[in-house]
Amino acid sequence: MRKRKFSVPFMALLFMVLTAGAQEVVYEEYDLDNGLHVILHQDNTAPVVTTSVMYHVGGKDRTEGRTGFAHLFEHLLFEGTKNIERGKWFEIVSSNGGRNNANTSQDRTYYYEVFPSNNLKLGLWMESERMLHPIINQEGIDTQQEVVKEEKRLRYDNSPYGQLLPVLGENLFKVHPYKDPNIGYMEDLDAATLEDVIAYNKKYYVPNNAVLVVAGDIDVAETKKLISDYFGPIPRGADIQRSYPKEEPITEEIKATAYDPNIQIPAVMVAYRTPGFAERDAYVLDMISTYLSDGKSSKLYKKIVDDQKQALQVGAFNIGQEDYGMYLVFALPVGETPLEVLTAEMEEEVALVRTELISEKDYQKLQNKFENRFVNSNASVEGIAGTLATSYMLYGDTDLINKEIDIFRSITREEIREVAAKYLKPNQRVVIDYLPKDKTDN
CATH class of the missing domain: 3.30.830.10 (Metalloenzyme, LuxS/M16 peptidase-like)
Structure with a gap:
């Protein structure tokens, strides 16, 4: 009997339908x-x-x-x-x-x-x-x-x-x-x-x-x-009024140095201030960090660690917080590789995301990764409890537990480029040299 072949888009669609119902x-x-x-x-x-x-x-x-x-x-x-x-x-x-x-x-x-x-x-x-x-x-x-x-x-x-x-x-x-x-x-x-x-x-x-x-x-x-x-008998407290100071935008690159007496290998951190995690742009930044550094086939790892052997580790992380996020790209050098070289190499990859569309193949791989995360995110009752609480309290939408995956599905390649260009510019970053320090130093 002749076997029927299914196209990749059809299989992806089928996977989406099944996961939506099951989860x-x-x-x-x-x-x-x-x-x-x-x-x-x-x-x-x-x-x-x-x-x-x-x-x-x-x-x-x-x-x-x-x-x-x-x-x-x-x-x-x-x-x-x-x-x-x-x-x-x-x-x-x-x-x-x-x-x-x-x-x-x-x-x-x-x-x-x-x-x-x-x-x-x-x-x-x-x-x-x-x-x-x-x-x-x-x-x-x-x-x-x-x-x-x-x-x-x-x-x-x-x-x-x-x-x-x-x-x-x-x-x-x-x-x-x-x-x-x-x-x-x-x-x-x-x-x-x-x-x-x-x-x-x-x-x-x-x-x-x-x-x-x-x-x-x-x-x-x-x-x-x-x-x-x-x-029920616990008395209500006074209403809480919150008013946190607003940060002025970063418009020029900031350079800083920090020391850690517990390390022998330095690190370079390139950081950006980003929107709070409930904003749509924060979801796009999650996808960008996954594209850049999730796994050994990711752009930063393959280039700087595998191919050019300039770094022991490299990563990009969107650190979500309610009011402002922190987007971090960092690397640990191999041998005498200068930190400024790693900074330049990381910026080269970030610049490509700002200026070019990621490939359709990479885009589909991203979608598959987020589908898998969605399937696994509520695999236990304990996990569901935490997600329900977080969705209600910090995002203001309890049903986000069911529909958050739809946000990721709706993000386009064009939007990825636009968000990278909006937040991940050289003039909006802080570059931190994180260096070893002798414990005997003052």
Whole structure:
């Protein structure tokens, strides 16, 4: 029997249709009277449930001289509550077959637990305790300050290239809080009073500044009743007014130098200030970074690492943030290759994206990569919970979990060229030489 051959465009279209149907996430959302936004996703295929709360507070939410509070609170709100003994949080979770964690960015803080579904009530109770009854005292603050300091020493001060992101922030931003590291400055945390910390909790960790997501093996009616019981009585906080300083555009190339005593091989960073991640242009920049450096067949890697053997590593990253993004192109040289040579080689590839259309073949490869990412992005209930919370709180559109792939599908080769020409110009960049420094130097 004669085999039927399918064209590449037909197969791509078929793949799009199949993934669109297979990946749809069904959810229900509503608000409690106190302003808490609730999102429920029922998936009874496995007996697990994720309970999570995202607060719209991150490193940028601070005053001068009081940086790092959101990251401190990531740790502090595990200390204990009115009904959870100090130091017992993780023990309660693990002894009931669960696991939990939290993380903080410049824009939000996220707490979550994953339990067997018969412990849904426990997960909701614990998160309501965190919101309503946290115990904040000097003992807990002192303990968690030391935890944060140790984390800073481990991840930033004593880790090779650990200062890359702080260096990027301080050079791309002059007035916006993104200029300061998310973890904050230790002298600010040391100077914080108990009154400062209590006031921060009262302002930001309130139901009207949060979204609760419950995803997994749940009964929706029962879950709504539990949420009403545990979270309904929590009082609404005052409305939060945010007004961050605006950055002036970068119109001339800025050169900077930074030193890292933990490295032997220097790096060169070429950075651009870009729009916040909810803007359409930010999606296009995601595609450009994938085109330039995702995988060994990408343009930058193949040219500078494989063919010309000038770099050990090279990469391009669109670092998304709510108010402004940071677009980074960086390289580590081979041997005595000058950093300015790497800068010129990277600019040559970026310039091609600014001035020429990428090939149809490369464009289709990009589309396939983003289709695959979409298929894998919501492969677990835990992942779905995080995406639902992020889509609602930071993008203002919960259904982005289902339709974000359509944004990438709609991006054209012409748009890729236009966005590169808009944001990735030499006169809009900061070039940073990131150099080794002898630990004995002053």
